[in-house]
Structures are given as C-alpha cells and as structure tokens.
Amino acid sequence: MVTLKAQEIVVRLQARTLLHGASFTARRGESIAIIGPNGAGKSTLLKSLAGLLRPASGSAMYDGTSIASMTAASRASVIGYVPQHFNPHWDIRVADLMQISLERSRALVQREMLDTALRTHDIGPLRDRWWSTLSGGERNRVLLAMVLATEPPVLLADEPAANLDPRCKLEMVERLSAYGRTALSIVVMHDIDLAFRYFDRILLLNDGRVVADGATAAVYDAPILEDVFGVRFIRTEHGNVRTIHPGNVVSK
C-alpha cells in the first residue's frame, strides 16, 4: 500500500501564511498535477510533502506515518524529490551523479547496478559527459534519472520541464506521469494544457488552499479554473485530444 495523505497542512514563513490547511489523499497508481497561479503554494505544498519544510500545523503522512517524524534516511527511501532548480556545485560526470544517487539507498554500488540504472533511464550515452556540457533537456533527464534511480514509491516533482523545447518538454512530462502507473507521481505543473493532457487527477491550488481536486475530465470544464487564474480558457477537441489554453484576461 502506498498512500500519501496531506492533513490540514499549514505552512508559515515569518508573518506570511503560505498554506492554509491543505488536505488530500493520493494512492499508488495515480498521477497528479498540482496547478494554480504564482504564489498559490504549489511548491510549498510539494516541499512539505517531501519533508523539506516542517508544517506549522497539520501533517503529511506516508502510509499512516508522519513524514516529519521519519528519519531523513527512511524518508529519502520512500520519496523522490525533483527540485525546480538543480545545479551541482562542482562540475561532475553523469556516471558520478548516478553513483551518488544510488548510494542513498545502498552503501556499496556495484558497476552493474550503475550500468543498469543508466540504461533503464535512457542516459547510457551521457555516462561520461560532464554536467556543464549537457543541454537543458539532457540535464532534466539526468536529474529525473538520479531521483528515480532508487525507485522510490513516491515521486514529487517541481516543474522540471518549465524551460525546455516542446519535444523535450513532452518527453519529460510523459516520463513524469508514466511513473504514476506503477507508483505515485505528483507534479507541480505550470503548463496547464500538459497538466490536463498527461495526468489522471488535478489538484487546483489558490491562496494556499486546495480549491478543486478531481479527475482530470471533471476539472477540465469547471468554471473555477477561470476564477482562479483570472483568464478565459479556450478549450478545443481534436479527436480524443482535449486541449486548454489561456485566451484573454478576465477583469476581476
């Protein structure tokens, strides 16, 4: 059983409240996109689920255990977290990044394990490349491979595809949502259209609250999207592909 449960999570930063009691439950086999305007608390929610932020009240629970009370090592073994920005401090080879990533679950990493991990995540050809020589798309693929190297049951990703070209972006979003077929994948998405096309479930955040939570098809038509984002969306259907794009700004 893999269940991730957010119970009334409140996060404060000095005097500002970033999350006002966010709650939802997610299970294995789900791919969930978190969407919402800037400052809605998407990244904050993701970080408190990952145990990187301690909620002022409420809790994130993994299979009935509070994530805040878990040891750092056991938390890291169940939750894979993909940060929004990643840049190693020293220029480093891809193989070494994977080595370090594999070591978080086992002290000794054999050569075969490393080879398997590189192959599984399609980054075999990048093996001996230095980080500084990788393109944006390659960097994101390596980052995802690093996080997924230990096959964590939960993947939490913070818009890792934000500034990629269309092909890399589609490939990345496809990989992220596909992980939710066998595990649980929760991704903060800025591209609303891709969020609706690739994920099973949408979590809409506004002002630190979950204002809509449901199957993608149900949220797709909901007028609350217009209210929250303050834009009118253009929804079109081509065969069985439904797209949604911002049209014009709605005066509030």
Added chain:
Amino acid sequence: MVRYWGTLALLLICAVLFGACAGHTWVTPADVLSAAMGDTSMQAMLLREWRLPRVVAALLVGALLGLGGAIFQGVFRNPLAEPYLLGSAGGAALGATIALLVPLSLSQSFALPLFAFLGAWGATLLVIGVARTAGALDVPTLLLSGVAISAVLGALRSFLMLALSDETVSLQVVLSWVLGGMQTPTWGGVGILAALTLVSLFACIALAPGLDRLGLGETMATAYGMDVHRFVMLAVLVAAATVAISVSVGGLVGFVGLAAPHIARWHLGPLHRVVIPASAAIGAILVTVADAIARSALPPAEIPLGLVTAVAGGPFFLLLLARSRKW
C-alpha cells in the same frame, strides 16, 4: 586514474628524497640511504636525528593541510575556502604568541605545539558556538562568524605582542612562527604526528560520501536523506582538528590547503572519495618541497615556510589555473 596515483606516489618519493638531501649542507641520496640504514658517522647521525624527522613532519603537515582544505572546500562548496577559514589561524597564532611571549612554567618546545593546537581548535569551536547562538549553523553564518572571530583574535595577538615584548623576547620569533614556523620534532613526536595524521585521513575519507551529496546542493542533499546541519557541524569539527594538528607542528603554512584540493580536482574530478586522499598526497608533496627550499635557499638562515609556499606556490598555482580547462 591508476596512472595518476602512480605519479603521485613517485612525486612523493622524489619530494622526500629531495627534502632529505636539501639543507644548508647538501648531501647525496646515497648519504641519505646509508643514514637511514643506521650508519654511525657524524653526518648520518645528524641526518637521522635532525633532518629526516623534519622532512617527515613537513610531509605530514602537508597531508593534514591537504585534508583540511579538501573538507572545508567541500563543506562550504566554495573554491576559495581554505583550512584557516574558521578562525583556526587566528586562534593558533594567539596560542603560539602566548607560548612564546608569556613566561610559563612549561618548556617552550612543549607549550608551543600545545597552545597552537588549543588556539586553533578553540577558535573554531568558538566560531561554531557563536554561529549557533547567532541563529543558524548555515554556511554564511559560519563564514561571517569566522571572519569576526578572526579579527578579534588578531587584535588580541597584536596587543599581546606590543604589551609583552621587551629586549629579552624578540618579536621576530613570533613573526617567524606566524609566517610558517615548522618545528623539528623528535622521532617520538613524528610517531605521534603520523598516528594522528592517519586517524585524520580515515575520518576525512569517512566524510567523503556526505561531501559528495552536499555537492548536489542542500535541497538535494536533504532530499537524499541527509541531515545537512549535523553533517556540516561534524565535518567542520573533523577538519578543524586536522588543521589544529598541522598548526601545532607546522605553524601557519598558507596556500597549500587552498591549492591542493584544486589540483586534485583538476585531474580526478570532484568526487571526494578520490579528492580527499589525492589532496593529502599533493599537500604532502608541496610542503615537503617547500620546506626543503625554506631550509636550503639562504644558508645558514632559514626562510619561514609560509613565505616559501606563498612566493613559490602562488605563481605555480596561477600557471596550473591557466592551463587547466576543468575547475
């Protein structure tokens, strides 16, 4: 990789041989060998009792500085980090000044290393304590606390030097120690130093996987299951002890702890499990050669070791910097 380790080992042997031959009277490698075999001639005895322990001590001090530098650069993820960053230089200098200028009932050969060690170690503990009360044990707080404490310790030392020096105690003694006062230990002292260096080496290598994780950034390191603050604290304590040991025998030897980890990284990449031992070897080579120059360049006087490492090391490092494509 194997070739690189072979080269380092060869260079280290050459450096030791060069150090053993160099001095105000130069000897041949054959003389060194016969002295090491237990020859009883005057020259061999002098070599054995004075020069060889000094050469080995220089090697060990260099290794310790290489280790300290690698850990500090890894913890602070800053290419400019060096072993004396968190007040250990100021603390060691203050301790040495007290040992050299204040009349104590201890013998100076015992008081000097002891006080230098206590000064270096105590200053770093003070920096950590101040950073902790100031709010957080994060990197900027630690660095700023280090700068502040170093300034205070430096001022205290200057005051002591002004207040305590008279015709009988020369300020030159203090100054030459601060500029890198390598001591010549007994073989017993060398044995203790070697044992401590070995312990430091293993402690530093044990920190390597954590430093590699930290190199991914604090967020990733935390997400990878690391208690970043606790680790930083542990690593700083280990590095400070390492540096304090080196200071107690070698005085303040600038530059080596900064340069050695960089030279290692240029050739071996950034993984600390290889950078740390390589940095120790490179530091050992650099200080052994620099100490040989310090003893032999201006006979019969001795140039302070820290001056040699800075004057010879600076341009050498710049040359390497210009030639290296990777950093």
